Amino acid sequence: MSDQLAVPPTGEPIRVFLLDDHEIVRRGIRELLEGEGDIVVVGESGLAEEATRRIPALRPHVAILDGRLPDGSGIDVCREVRSQDPSIAALILTSYDDDEALFSAIMAGAAGYILKQVHGNDLINTVRRVAAGQSMLDPAVTTQVLERLRSGPKVDPSLQQLTAQELRILELIGEGMTNRQIAGTLFLAEKTVKNYVSSMLAKLNLESRTQAAIFATKHLND
Amino acid sequence: MQEPDVRPTVTGLSDTGFDDLLREVLNRVHGVLDDQARWRLLLDAVVTMAADLSLDGLLARIVEIATRLAGAEYAALGVLGVGPERRLRTFVHHGMTPVQVHEIGDLPTGHGLLGLIIDRPQPLRLHDIAQHAESYGFPAGHPPMSSFLGVPVRIRDQVFGNLYLTEKIGGGDFTEQDQDIVVALAAAAGVAIENARLLEEAARREKWLSATAEITGLLSGSTSGSDALQAVADRAREISGADLAWVVAGDDADHLALRVVSGADIDVPHAAATISMDRSLARDVIRTGAALTVEQLSQDPRAFSTAEIPGWPELGPAIIVPLRNSSGIEGVLALAWTPQHIAGYIAVDAVLPSSFAEQAALALQVAQARENQQRLALFEDRDRIGRDLHDLVIQRLFAIGLSLQSTARLTDEPAVVDRLNTAVDDIDATIKDVRRSIFALGSPGDAADIQAEVTRMVDRAAGTMKFRPSLRFEGPVRTLISSTVAPDLLAVLGEALSNASRHAHASAVRVELTAGADIVLVVADDGAGLPATVNESGLRYMRQRAERLGGRCLVTSTPSAGTRVEWTVPAS
Numbered sequence: 001m002s003d004q005l006a007v008p009p010t011g012e013p014i015r016v017f018l019l020d021d022h023e024i025v026r027r028g029i030r031e032l033l034e035g036e037g038d039i040v041v042v043g044e045s046g047l048a049e050e051a052t053r054r055i056p057a058l059r060p061h062v063a064i065l066d067g068r069l070p071d072g073s074g075i076d077v078c079r080e081v082r083s084q085d086p087s088i089a090a091l092i093l094t095s096y097d098d099d100e101a102l103f104s105a106i107m108a109g110a111a112g113y114i115l116k117q118v119h120g121n122d123l124i125n126t127v128r129r130v131a132a133g134q135s136m137l138d139p140a141v142t143t144q145v146l147e148r149l150r151s152g153p154k155v156d157p158s159l160q161q162l163t164a165q166e167l168r169i170l171e172l173i174g175e176g177m178t179n180r181q182i183a184g185t186l187f188l189a190e191k192t193v194k195n196y197v198s199s200m201l202a203k204l205n206l207e208s209r210t211q212a213a214i215f216a217t218k219h220l221n222d
Numbered sequence: 223m224q225e226p227d228v229r230p231t232v233t234g235l236s237d238t239g240f241d242d243l244l245r246e247v248l249n250r251v252h253g254v255l256d257d258q259a260r261w262r263l264l265l266d267a268v269v270t271m272a273a274d275l276s277l278d279g280l281l282a283r284i285v286e287i288a289t290r291l292a293g294a295e296y297a298a299l300g301v302l303g304v305g306p307e308r309r310l311r312t313f314v315h316h317g318m319t320p321v322q323v324h325e326i327g328d329l330p331t332g333h334g335l336l337g338l339i340i341d342r343p344q345p346l347r348l349h350d351i352a353q354h355a356e357s358y359g360f361p362a363g364h365p366p367m368s369s370f371l372g373v374p375v376r377i378r379d380q381v382f383g384n385l386y387l388t389e390k391i392g393g394g395d396f397t398e399q400d401q402d403i404v405v406a407l408a409a410a411a412g413v414a415i416e417n418a419r420l421l422e423e424a425a426r427r428e429k430w431l432s433a434t435a436e437i438t439g440l441l442s443g444s445t446s447g448s449d450a451l452q453a454v455a456d457r458a459r460e461i462s463g464a465d466l467a468w469v470v471a472g473d474d475a476d477h478l479a480l481r482v483v484s485g486a487d488i489d490v491p492h493a494a495a496t497i498s499m500d501r502s503l504a505r506d507v508i509r510t511g512a513a514l515t516v517e518q519l520s521q522d523p524r525a526f527s528t529a530e531i532p533g534w535p536e537l538g539p540a541i542i543v544p545l546r547n548s549s550g551i552e553g554v555l556a557l558a559w560t561p562q563h564i565a566g567y568i569a570v571d572a573v574l575p576s577s578f579a580e581q582a583a584l585a586l587q588v589a590q591a592r593e594n595q596q597r598l599a600l601f602e603d604r605d606r607i608g609r610d611l612h613d614l615v616i617q618r619l620f621a622i623g624l625s626l627q628s629t630a631r632l633t634d635e636p637a638v639v640d641r642l643n644t645a646v647d648d649i650d651a652t653i654k655d656v657r658r659s660i661f662a663l664g665s666p667g668d669a670a671d672i673q674a675e676v677t678r679m680v681d682r683a684a685g686t687m688k689f690r691p692s693l694r695f696e697g698p699v700r701t702l703i704s705s706t707v708a709p710d711l712l713a714v715l716g717e718a719l720s721n722a723s724r725h726a727h728a729s730a731v732r733v734e735l736t737a738g739a740d741i742v743l744v745v746a747d748d749g750a751g752l753p754a755t756v757n758e759s760g761l762r763y764m765r766q767r768a769e770r771l772g773g774r775c776l777v778t779s780t781p782s783a784g785t786r787v788e789w790t791v792p793a794s
Contacts (some may be wrong), residue, residue, distance in 0.1 A: 022617045026622025035631050068613070095616040097657050098698040098737070099673075116616055117625035117650045119643075140794065145701050 014039045014131045017055050019074060020066040021046040022094060025116070029123070030066065036124055048072030056084045061131040064114065067094040067104050078108035079197060083190065084182040089130040105137060106145055107201065111174055112136025135176075145172040166200050169193065241266060243413045247406055260291060260403055267291070267407065271414040278314075280418045284411045285316040288385055290628050291407055292371060292400040295389030299375070302334060302340065302383050310336065310383070311568065317389075318365065325363030334358035335370070336386065343374035343381045345405055349395050351388070351485045370397040377407045377416045385411070423571070426461075430574040433461045433579045441511035441585035450589055454582040455484035457577060457583060463465065463566040471553025473544065476506055481553070483566040486533050493531045502526040503542050504554040511551055513543040513576050519558050535560055539567035543576040545583035555579045593610040608660040616653055622651040654694060672703045675712055680733055687731065691719070697737035702793045710767040711735075711743055711789070714775070717760050718745035724753070728784065740773070746786040752779040764789060 016033060018026045018041055024043050033039040043058045045051040048069045055063050055077075063081060065074035078090045090110040095100040101113040111130040114123055124137060162170070172182045179197065183190040247268055253651040267287040271280060281299050293336035296317035303311030320325075332340050338356045339346055348370040351357055360367070367388040375382045385408050390396050437457055441450050451469050461465035466485040472478040478499035483490055499505060503525050507514050516522050519540040528534040538561035547554040557575060559567045623646050630642040661679060673695060684690040703711065715733070722731050728749030736742040761777055764787065768775040773791030 005547065022621065025617055025624070028621045028628070031628040032624055035628060042380065076706035095612045095620070095657075097695065099700040102698045102701060116620040117653045118627055118646045120648050141698070141701065144704075144794070145698075 014062065014127065015042045015058070016040065016127060017051070017058055017059040017060040017063045018044045019046075019048070019055075019063065019069070019077065021042055021069050025066075030181075032123060032126065039124070039127065046070075048074070048077050052077050052080050055081045055088065059085065060088060063088055063090045064093050064127075064128050065090055065108070065110070067092050067096070067101075073201060074200060075104055075108040076194075076198060079179050079194070080109050082109050083178040086178055089133070089138075091126065091130060102141065103145055104135075107173060107197070109173060109178055118140040121192060122142075134149075142174050146171065162200065162203060166196055169196050170200065173197070182195075230773045238557050241575065247410045252339055260399075261597055263287075264291060264407060264410075265402060266416075268410045271410065277415065277418040277592040280411075280414055281312070281314040281617040281763040282316070284385070284407070284414075285314050288387055288404060288407055289316055291403050292387050292396060293391045294371070294387035294396070295391055296365075296367065296387070298335060298386045300330070300340075300383050300386065302332075302381060305769045309333075309340070312383075312565075322363065322365060324785075326361055326400070327363075328361075335612075336372075336384070339384045339386075340375060340381075341371045343376075343384075345374070346370070346372045346399050347396050347401055348538075371401060371404060373401070373404045373408045375412050375415070376415055377419075382415060406708060414674050415696055422569070424570075426569065429461045433457045434578050437582050439580070441582075441589045446781060449537045450586055452482045452484065454579075454586070455482050458555055458557060458578060459484045461578075462541075462557045462570050463559075463563070464570075465560045465563055466537060466558045468556050469545070469553055470499065470502065470556070473498075473552070475508045478502065478553070479510070486535060488531060488533050493534075496530045496619070497526050497528070499526060503540075504556070506540050507544050507554045508551045509548070511544055513541065513572050515539070515572055515704070517539050518561075526708075536749055537561075538564055541570065543568070545579050546554055547587035549584040549587070552583070566638050595792070604663040609661045611656050615656055619649050619653050619656070622655075626688060658693065671700045672708050672711070673700050675708070676715060676733075676735060679719065680713055682721060683731075687723045687728075688731065691722075691731035691733050694734045695730075695736075698735065699735055702737035703741055704794065707771060707791055709772060710791075711741065714764045714767055714787075714789050715743060715745065718743075718789075719785075721745040721752075721760065722749065722785070725750070737793065738791050743789040744786065745789075748784040752777070752782065752785050769791050786790060 016039055018029055019027075020026050023046065026046075027119045027133065030044070032094060033041060042060050043054055045054060046069070048071050051063075051065070051187065055144055063078070067074045069077075071218045074092055078092065081088055082090060090108060090114040092105045092108050093116065094104060096104075097118040101115055104110075105113040112126060112135065114126060114199060130136060168186065169182055177185070179193045180190050182188070182194045186193070186198075236650065267283075271283060271287070281301070285297045285299045288294070288299075294317070296315065298313060298315035299744070300310035301312035301314075303309055308399050310330065313329040313331075315329075317321075330336055335348075335354055335357050338354075348354055348668060350366065350368040351370045352359065369385040369388060369390045373385045375385055385404060387396065387400075387404065390400075437454055440453055451471070455467040455469050458464070464485065466483065468483040469481045470478050471481050479499055480490060480494040480499075483493070501524065503514055503516065506524065515784070516525070519525055519537040520528070528537075537558040540556055540558035542554050542556045544551045545555055555575065555578075557570070558561075626642050626646050626649070630639045630646075633639060658677070661673060676695075677693065680691050680693045718735075720729070722728055722745065726746035730748045731745065734742070734744040736744075761775075764777075765775040768789055768791055771791040773789070776788040777785065778788075779785045
C-alpha cells in the first residue's frame, strides 16, 4: 500500500502533527506513519488550546486532529489554524461514523477525515494525498451534506435553530473557506465569524442526540 | 355558607336541628292548640319529616301532610328557581289522579296567582281563585278549584318555595286556624328541607372530594396519555350524574382538539378530525379562565357543532370548567345533561367540578412531567453510554489495532503477519459493531433515516431467521443515499432477506450497505443456493428497480454454497 502514490515533489519528508487526547492512539498512529520512513511526526498534543498555538509555529504539511477533545473540538482547532496558515492540510480523526465524520470535516474546512479503524481507511495513503494538496472530500458530496442540512430530514430539529446569517456562513464553510476568508466575504470581524462557527457547532452538536430526544418528548403526546 | 350548628351530619341533625325544629313548631302551633288532633298530627309529621332525609321524598311528604292538616283536596309545593325570573323550577303536587296530571300536561311555572306569593311572600287565603285579579284561569283538563291557601316556605330568611292548598274538603273556605297550622308546617318543612339539602350537598361534596383524591392517586400510577384523560372524564361524569363528559385540549386556544369522550360511543379520533374548534365554548373558557354554564348546549351558537358526529346526543344544560395547571390552561372538562335530566344539572354546584378539574389537571401535569423525565433520563443515559463507547472502547481498540499493525512490520514471518492482520481485521469488525450499537442507542425509535430503517429491517428479519444477520455500513450512507433511492433499496433488502430466510436454509446472512460513488447493497447467505423453483418475479423486480435507477443487480448462486445478491445504483 505504501508505494501507490509518490511523495511530495520536493522529496522532503512529510511533516505531520498529531492531536488526540489518547496517548495510546497518538503512539499507534506515530508508529504506523513513521514506519514508512518518509513521514515524520513533528509534534503531538492532547489539548486543543496547545495545538492551536503550536501547529502554526511548527508548520506541518498535515495536521491530524481528533474531533473531540477535553478542552474543545478539533473542528475549532482546524478552522483557527487554517485561518492563520491555509497551506496546512488537516484531517479530522473521529471515532464516529462516516456521516458524522464527513460533516465534521466539512465544518472544519479539512481536506478529509479518518475513521478510527485500522484497515478500513488507508491512513498513510490519505496523509500522502492531502500532503500533496488533494482534498479527499468530493465537492458533490459536500453539496449534498449542506443540502441535507438546509432542507434536511425533519428528525433533526437542531437545524431549524440556525439563523439566516449562520446558514450563509455554513454555505461558505461548505465552499472550504477559512474563518478569515469568510470574514472578508461577509465584511465581519474574524472573531465574529469564529463565534458564529462555535455557536453553530454547539447547535448542530451531532455527538449528542439528547436535544432530539427532548424535542421528540415534547411532541410525542400531542 | 352554613353555620357550625347545622353541619350536615346525622348526629348534628338529631342534636340541634331537631330541637330547633320542635321549638319553632311549638311556637307556631300555639294558636291552634284547641285542635288536639291536628296538633298531634303535625307533631307526628314533623318527626317523620325529620326521618326522611332524601329531598325529593321529603317534599312529597310535606305536600301530603299539608292536605291532611288543612283538610284540602289538593296541595302542591312550588320550589323557586334561581336567577332574576324567580319562577318555579320544581312543582310537587298531591291529590290529582295520574290521568288528570297527564291531561293538564305542563306543570305550572309560577305565573298568575302562584306568582303573587312569589313576589309577595305572605300567607294568602282566597274564597275563589277565579275571581282574583291575578288569576290566569286554569288550563284545559284542570279540575275545578275555588278555595285557596298559599303559604311561603322559608329556609332562614330566604324563600325556598310556596305551599299551595286548594279545595277545602266539605266546601267552604280555609280558616284562620288552617292558615296557622300550615304556616307552622311550612316553618318545620323549611328546617327539614334545609337539613336534607345540606346532607345531599355534603354527600355530593364528599363524592367529588373522593373522586379528586382518587384521580390524583390514579394518575400518580402508571396511567399515561389519553388513558389518564379518559379516567378524568369518566370519573367526573359518574360523580356529576352527567349524560356526557368530554375533554378538549391543545397547546393553545388555536390548536384545540376533542381528546376523550365519556358516556357515548363516539369515534373520538374521527370526531376530533371533523369538529372545528375555531368556534367553541372551550376556547372561551380557555381565554377567560372562568367556568361556563349554559342551559341549551345543542342550541348554543357559541358551542362547536356536533351535528356531524354520529352518536353525539342532543344536550341541554352543560358545565364547562378549565383544566388549569401551573403553566396555564391546556384544556377544558365539559359535563352535559340531556334536556330530560336537567335536575341532575341543577344539583351540581359548578364549584365542585371546577376544583376537581383543577386537581386533575395538576395530576395530569405531574404525570406528564414524570414521564418526560424518565424518558429524558433514558436518553441521557444512552448518550452517556454511547459517549463512553466512543471515548474509551473505540479509542482503545483502535490503538491496539494500530500497534498490532506496527508489530506486523517488524517481522518477515508470513504466518505471523497473516495472524496479526486477521487480528486487526477482527478489531476493525468489532469497532464497526460498537459503532452500530452506538447508532442504535442514539437514534430515537422513530428516526426516519435510511440507516435506522435498514437496521430495523435486519432486526426484524433476525426474528424469523432464528439468528442475527451481520450488518455493516460503509461510507456516509445517510448523506449519500437519497430519498429517490431509499424506497427501492429497502424493497430490495426486504426481498433478499425474505429469500434468504425462506428458501436458503442458511445459518448465516451478511448484509452490507456501502455508500461511495455507487450505493452497493450486498445480501449474502451460506445456504443451499437458489432452488429451481425460486420466485423468479422477486428477482426480476430487484433487477428492474436497479435498472430504473441506472444500476444493476447481480445474483450469484452456488448450490450448497449460498446466494449473493449485489444491488448497485449510482449515488446521485
